[in-house]
Amino acid sequence: MDFVTLRIKVKEEAEKRGFTDWEITFSGSQGTDLMVRNGQVDHFENSIQHGIAFRGNVNGKTGYSYSEKIDDDAISYLIKEAFDNAQIIEEEAEIFFEGSESYPEVNSYNDDIECITPEKLIENAVDMEKSLLNSSEYMKAADYCLCGKSSGESFMANSKGLNLQFKQNMAVGYISGIAENDGDIKTGGEYWYGCDIEKFSPKELGEKAGKKIVSHMGAKSIPSAEMNVVFENEAMSDILATFSGVFFAENAQKGFSMLEGKKGTLIGSEILNIKDDGICEKSGYSIPFDSEGVAVQNKYVIEKGVLKTLLYNLKSASKDNTVSTGNGFKAGLKSPVVTTCTNFYIEKGNCTRNDIIKSVCDGIIITDVTGLHAGANTISGDFSLSAEGFLIENGNITSPVEQITVAGNFYDILKNIEKIADDVKFSMPSGMGVFGSPTVFVGKMSVSGM
Amino acid sequence: MLNKSVVENTISAALSTGGTFAEIFMEDTKRSSISMVNGKVEKAFSGIDYGVGIRIFNGTNAVYAFTNDTSEKSLVETAKNAAVVIKNGKGDGKVMDFTKKEFDNRNIIKIMPNTIDKKRKAEILRTASNAAFSYSDVISQTRSGYADVCQDIFIANSEGLWTTDRRVRSRFTIEAVASSETEKQSGRFSPGGSLGFELFDTIDVEELAREAAKTAVTMLNAKNCPSGKMPVVIDNGFGGVIFHEACGHGLEATAVARNASVFAGKLGQKIASDVVTAIDDGTIPNGWGSANIDDEGNFCQRNVLIENGVLKSYLIDKLNGLRMGMSSTGSGRRESYRFAPTSRMTNTFIAAGKSTPDEIISNTEYGLYAKQMGGGSVDPATGAFNFAVLEGYIIRNGKICEPVRGATLIGKGSDILTKIDMVGNNVLRAQGMCGSISGSIPADVGQPMIRVSEITVGGRGE
Numbered sequence: 001m002d003f004v005t006l007r008i009k010v011k012e013e014a015e016k017r018g019f020t021d022w023e024i025t026f027s028g029s030q031g032t033d034l035m036v037r038n039g040q041v042d043h044f045e046n047s048i049q050h051g052i053a054f055r056g057n058v059n060g061k062t063g064y065s066y067s068e069k070i071d072d073d074a075i076s077y078l079i080k081e082a083f084d085n086a087q088i089i090e091e092e093a094e095i096f097f098e099g100s101e102s103y104p105e106v107n108s109y110n111d112d113i114e115c116i117t118p119e120k121l122i123e124n125a126v127d128m129e130k131s132l133l134n135s136s137e138y139m140k141a142a143d144y145c146l147c148g149k150s151s152g153e154s155f156m157a158n159s160k161g162l163n164l165q166f167k168q169n170m171a172v173g174y175i176s177g178i179a180e181n182d183g184d185i186k187t188g189g190e191y192w193y194g195c196d197i198e199k200f201s202p203k204e205l206g207e208k209a210g211k212k213i214v215s216h217m218g219a220k221s222i223p224s225a226e227m228n229v230v231f232e233n234e235a236m237s238d239i240l241a242t243f244s245g246v247f248f249a250e251n252a253q254k255g256f257s258m259l260e261g262k263k264g265t266l267i268g269s270e271i272l273n274i275k276d277d278g279i280c281e282k283s284g285y286s287i288p289f290d291s292e293g294v295a296v297q298n299k300y301v302i303e304k305g306v307l308k309t310l311l312y313n314l315k316s317a318s319k320d321n322t323v324s325t326g327n328g329f330k331a332g333l334k335s336p337v338v339t340t341c342t343n344f345y346i347e348k349g350n351c352t353r354n355d356i357i358k359s360v361c362d363g364i365i366i367t368d369v370t371g372l373h374a375g376a377n378t379i380s381g382d383f384s385l386s387a388e389g390f391l392i393e394n395g396n397i398t399s400p401v402e403q404i405t406v407a408g409n410f411y412d413i414l415k416n417i418e419k420i421a422d423d424v425k426f427s428m429p430s431g432m433g434v435f436g437s438p439t440v441f442v443g444k445m446s447v448s449g450m
Numbered sequence: 451m452l453n454k455s456v457v458e459n460t461i462s463a464a465l466s467t468g469g470t471f472a473e474i475f476m477e478d479t480k481r482s483s484i485s486m487v488n489g490k491v492e493k494a495f496s497g498i499d500y501g502v503g504i505r506i507f508n509g510t511n512a513v514y515a516f517t518n519d520t521s522e523k524s525l526v527e528t529a530k531n532a533a534v535v536i537k538n539g540k541g542d543g544k545v546m547d548f549t550k551k552e553f554d555n556r557n558i559i560k561i562m563p564n565t566i567d568k569k570r571k572a573e574i575l576r577t578a579s580n581a582a583f584s585y586s587d588v589i590s591q592t593r594s595g596y597a598d599v600c601q602d603i604f605i606a607n608s609e610g611l612w613t614t615d616r617r618v619r620s621r622f623t624i625e626a627v628a629s630s631e632t633e634k635q636s637g638r639f640s641p642g643g644s645l646g647f648e649l650f651d652t653i654d655v656e657e658l659a660r661e662a663a664k665t666a667v668t669m670l671n672a673k674n675c676p677s678g679k680m681p682v683v684i685d686n687g688f689g690g691v692i693f694h695e696a697c698g699h700g701l702e703a704t705a706v707a708r709n710a711s712v713f714a715g716k717l718g719q720k721i722a723s724d725v726v727t728a729i730d731d732g733t734i735p736n737g738w739g740s741a742n743i744d745d746e747g748n749f750c751q752r753n754v755l756i757e758n759g760v761l762k763s764y765l766i767d768k769l770n771g772l773r774m775g776m777s778s779t780g781s782g783r784r785e786s787y788r789f790a791p792t793s794r795m796t797n798t799f800i801a802a803g804k805s806t807p808d809e810i811i812s813n814t815e816y817g818l819y820a821k822q823m824g825g826g827s828v829d830p831a832t833g834a835f836n837f838a839v840l841e842g843y844i845i846r847n848g849k850i851c852e853p854v855r856g857a858t859l860i861g862k863g864s865d866i867l868t869k870i871d872m873v874g875n876n877v878l879r880a881q882g883m884c885g886s887i888s889g890s891i892p893a894d895v896g897q898p899m900i901r902v903s904e905i906t907v908g909g910r911g912e
Contacts, residue, residue, distance in 0.1 A: 040511075043512070044513045044514070044532070044535045045790075046514075046531050046532050047515065047788070048518065050518050063494070065495070065497055066496075066497035066498070067497055067500070068497075068498055068500040069478070069498050069518070081496040081497075088491045088569055088572040089492075089494055090491045333497075334495065334497055336493065
């Protein structure tokens with residue numbers, strides 16, 4: 001059934017049932033993923049998925065339903081179930097949107113991706129594994145070595161006349177490995193994704209992962225101290241992702257964020273700019289509109305330290321008498337609309353990572369943080385995280401460090417950022433969006449070790 | 451669900467490059483759920499999961515593909531695209547004649563969930579929420595939930611298997627949170643089964659809500675648990691989660707075949723104390739983790755894993771069985787058509803011993819009584835675990851004394867097995883969702899009251 005037919009049938013049945021507003025979404029995707037171990041394909045998977053989701057208001061309440069079967073019976077089922085579900089809901093109805101004035105042009109579909117054969121993916125994965133293993137005498141094995149490609153297409157239409165569609169594809173490569181020397185075991189990984197396959201070098205990715213893992217060998221704990229702390233791009237991006245919820249208006253409205261009422265005030269260092277941008281060439285992830293049909297925006301959340309806006313969906317925007325910022329997303333067909341980031345990142349600064357190391361002179365650079373789920377209080381901003389990194393001595397990176405914890409507060413870090421490098425790195429896209437950060441120097445923090 | 455020629459053509463396409471085995475798994479599943487917070491319905495969802503998974507073996511290597519498009523053209527194409535990956539296969543491409551596998555349904559459903567109005571389901575949740583709130587003024591929040599699923603499956607394979615099954619499950623959840631100015635404590639129950647709406651004839655939701663509230667309130671007023679090594683009495687029911695996580699996963703062929711389990715190569719050896727017998731039983735009528743057949747079409751079985759301390763069996767799926775040279779134990783399970791099946795638990799429990807609960811408590815001079823277990827984590831490679839005790843008490847001079855909070859149990863599964871020195875006669879099973887490489891599936895944990903002579907207890911108290 002094509003989307004036009006589906007839309008017409010849904011409209012007819014929804015109106016017959018008494019829905020005052022309705023929305024139908026179709027999403028479909030195809031993917032190939034494989035894993036290589038010791039030069040052989042260890043796991044191979046092809047997938048083709050599609051489904052439709054319905055959302056509608058009846059008697060002032062919103063009902064949801066979904067189906068992976070798409071035929072006339074499924075449409076009747078969707079409408080009936082959404083109707084029955086709405087009957088018992090005791091929350092306010094959701095808002096349906098007539099459409100933004102215009103939508104940004106997004107170039108996130110590349111025919112080259114469609115031309116990648118499974119053989120090519122296997123070849124890439126084998127190359128990646130080989131270059132990892134050859135990167136150092138200490139590399140013992142590749143833990144996960146995978147390559148894949150996927151493409152997706154979505155359509156949405158609603159009772160307000162909205163009618164949108166979007167198509168995207170991308171390829172990914174991920175490799176992690178295990179290095180060992182005399183009982184000292186280190187693990188780690190690297191990834192690449194994007195829709196410009198020309199930019200993917202399996203050999204370089206394998207080497208990069210290998211070098212990164214081996215650089216941590218011989219790491220030791222250090223005595224506890226207050227010290228200068230630099231967060232490397234990936235570590236800072238993980239921290240930003242963990243606390244991104246404090247910028248959601250729906251959390252502020254429920255008392256789950258300290259940023260309620262702080263719009264227009266200074267909440268960060270004057271050199272700090274944080275953006276949420278739906279169209280981001282550098283991250284490789286772009287989307288023209290959110291799951292409510294609102295056009296995404298390129299906006300400063302923090303500009304020169306000042307909180308410019310929180311992130312809104314239609315419902316949280318109406319509560320604050322403002323407009324949606326295009327951040328109302330569903331995690332999938334089976335999920336409700338919530339607030340989610342698009343590309344949420346700290347803008348690059350005007351010095352290099354090396355300049356920061358030189359100027360900090362003595363301290364520590366944190367390359368990895370773990371325990372973000374348990375060790376971070378996303379309401380108060382407090383965190384205590386297990387970390388790894390390197391000592392900075394006399395303006396140089398020296399010995400690797402492990403088994404330390406770094407404790408602090410996210411809101412304090414925003415204020416304490418002293419230097420921002422120009423090496424922004426973006427995370428893999430997930431249901432939460434994409435996060436990015438350059439390396440930043442955040443002043444003194446308490447580091448516990450031995 | 452599919453006609454014979456479509457199945458034959460799809461399997462033939464799957465074997466066209468020399469695959470040694472091919473299988474089709476199809477499902478048509480209806481799900482419905484309601485969640486209530488503080489007595490108000492916040493979310494109600496329903497939907498259909500529908501699709502086909504195709505699996506091909508080449509010896510002990512496997513390829514998997516899935517699609518929601520179940521037309522013949524799509525299935526044959528999906529099978530062909532997956533088969534491309536098989537190189538130098540030794541299979542002859544032959545598909546055996548299908549023989550329909552028949553059986554008596556062990557999980558009889560009396561009231562199909564979709565025949566009951568959602569309002570009645572919401573009212574049950576409200577009744578539970580009210581009961582929890584009225585238990586005490588310090589109950590500050592309740593969450594109650596209802597979920598049902600009806601999964602129709604069809605499996606056929608190149609060895610001539612042709613079978614179908616229907617799995618209906620229902621579950622109820624109540625959680626009560628008690629708060630003071632500085633603390634939050636919670637109590638929770640979530641019973642379920644391979645049952646329809648008659649689930650609610652087998653449970654008393656108000657009583658469960660009051661019990662959950664009682665746990666929360668008791669713990670709110672408890673002092674911090676002391677730390678150190680001590681005897682620990684773990685109560686029946688959800689206490690079995692430690693065996694499930696720290697031992698059960700190590701007995702799955704997924705880990706054993708890769709030699710990534712401490713129990714690999716130990717069949718016939720003594721791995722637990724004499725009083726320990728452990729069973730995985732997918733045949734319990736209406737059990738939460740029960741089914742007539744597994745997701746590879748083999749009959750579910752009652753597998754004795756450990757008998758009087760001796761390791762008797764692993765949990766084995768078809769692919770890992772080939773790798774290990776052993777046959778399936780009816781343990782191939784998966785969340786949905788999106789996952790290739792692998793060896794998983796069904797209803798796993800420590801079998802009844804001879805002691806009464808009173809004997810166990812009165813024979814313990816000093817220790818911790820872990821009445822309700824909470825969540826935890828396990829390192830699968832080593833079996834090292836870390837579990838929170840939701841409701842705990844100090845045992846002193848053979849009597850249960852003051853409640854304690856914040857206790858965690860730390861240890862290794864293989865050590866604990868040898869330190870179980872008393873096993874009660876009151877087996878109880880409790881329901882959970884178990885996550886692993888083939889997705890999230892319903893599984894029962896269970897045990898009678900047991901005593902472990904020594905576990906490291908973590909706590910902040912003196």
